[in-house]
Amino acid sequence: MIEIKNLKYTYPGNSEETIHGIDFRIEKGEIFGFLGPSGAGKSTTQKIIIGILKQYAGLVQVFGKELRDQKNDYYEKIGVEFEFPNLYTKLTALENLKFFASLYSGETEDPLKLLELVGLADDADTRVAGYSKGMKMRLNFVRALLNKPELIFLDEPTAGLDPVNAKNIKNIILEKKAEGKTIFLSTHNMTVADEVCDRVAFIVDGQIRLIDSPRELKIRNGKKNVRVEFRENGSTETCEFEMKNIGSNMEFIELIKSKEIETIHTQEATLEDIFIQATGRSLK
Amino acid sequence: MRKFITLALADLKNVSRDSFLILIYCIPVFIALLFRFATPVIADFVVLWVDLTEHYAFIVSFLAFLTPSFVGMVMGFMLLDERDEDILSYMAVTPLTKSGYMLYRIVSPVIISFIMMYVILFIAHLTPIPVIRLIPVGLMASMEAPMLALFLAAFANNKVEGLAVYKLTSMIFLAPFVGYFVKSNWAFLAGILPPFWVSKAFLASFEPFTGYWLFVTIGFVIHGIFIYLMLGLFNRRIS
Secondary structure, three states: OEEEEEEEEOOOOOOOOOEEEEEEEEOOOOEEEEEOOOOOOHHHHHHHHOOOOOOOEEEEEEOOEEHHHOOOOHHHHEEEEOOOOOOOOOOEHHHHHHHHHOOOOOOOOOHHHHHHHOOOHHHOOOEHHHOOHHHHHHHHHHHOOOOOOOEEEEEOOOOOOOHHHHHHHHHHHHHHHHOOOEEEEEEOOHHHHHHHOOEEEEEEOOEEEEEEOHHHHHHHHOOOEEEEEEEEOOEEEEEEEEOOOHHHOHHHHHHHHHOEEEEEEEOOOOHHHHHHHHHOOOOO | OHHHHHHHHHHHHHHHOOHHHHHHHHHHHHHHHHHHHHHHHHHHHOOOOOOHHHHHHHHHHHHHHHHHHHHHHHHHHHHHHHHHHOHHHHHHOOOOHHHHHHHHHHHHHHHHHHHHHHHHHHHHOOOOOOOOOOHHHHHHHHOHHHHHHHHHHHHOOOHHHHHHHHHHHHHHHHHHHHHHHOOOHHHHHHHHOOHHHHHHHHHHOOOOOOOHHHHHHHHHHHHHHHHHHHHHHHHHHHO
16 A cells, blocks of 8 residues: 655755655555654654655555655545644634545545544534544544545544543554554654554654564563462562463462452563653653 | 635625624625715705805715725635635645635725615715616726725734724725825825726716717726736735
């Protein structure tokens, strides 16, 4: 769906490159997470792929065609959610969606159904100026689905949302994947990436340090241990056991038989740990 | 074309929900009514010193570039809003594209100004209007609207600053005075400012004057150059 080879980009007026020759490939129907701290080059890469920044060097193929050779119908096939909501605040949510829908020649979603999807149907006729930040974010998200795009670009889709709405957005993303859509998700939120992405790329200083599936990364980089927390003499104690042959580890079996167990966790690494390990940077 | 109509309808909604913008659109009408009813009274009053009726065409010519300037102010404020709301980034990723959108933002104020200018001239009703002959002048004058809109949106940070920037741009309306009252060839130095040519061509449209097409042509070129420059400034501002 997307193939990037040796992509380099320097902003006009800058002497230094922002993107230093990155490579990656996104398959059809995949949710690809692009993770990195602010200023790492996430947005720049996304802006190149959506055709806003044009003077790039390298190969950028989308739908099997070099980006430079794409016509305006490229925009019929992609949906973009920007990090910050860019909507007409004097128009209502419904008017916004109807207006943007009319810019497409192809089939579009029913705006009211989209609003229902993100719990905004009751506020369809409220002007966006009267929306809370979270409501604007949801409207901004759902607009990216308006033209039934095959390829969806999402930038921090759950930022500023309460847990219930964030979960709903994650579910919609997974539904879109189930429909066969390809999703490019930029974020610095490791939890979101872990929950929805098939593969993630870590980008720092305009370079990709690592690409793999979150599950593989967590298992490969974690300790192959189980940590058990249990109550003893009125306080919480901890014991760690190697997972190898744990079924015949008598000490472990004895512990879970005799003690009041509070938690049992495998010690795979978190995405955040792996990110710090791989890049030497924190995500904040 | 369908997309342009959609954009125009959205504009209409946006303007109708902003009383400040509606007020700006009404100002040329008030000025035209003032011209219509106050000018003859003032002419009577000053008749001993000067025959104002001789200058009616010049007085009316002001409406030809004041009207686009108010349309330009409305469009400038809308562009300011759209710049703040970052609407342009979104337009750039729709099939309309950013250039299609900017084309609309340049063409639509020209059309609105052109139609509005005729309405205003008929309301003012101080001189007979050479309707057909005025078409090229009207189009040229209407180019001032996108020019001012882009200037305003390129330099102002908000609407309050927008008003200040608009006041600053009204300095260019001194050019027609120079063209009308200064009888030396040096007056053409004021031709660097677009309204100079609107006024010259407007006045020439009333008489079989050979300079008419020359003024119109130079006017189109000067306005075109200014729009191109302003577009560059605006693009630099938003990138």
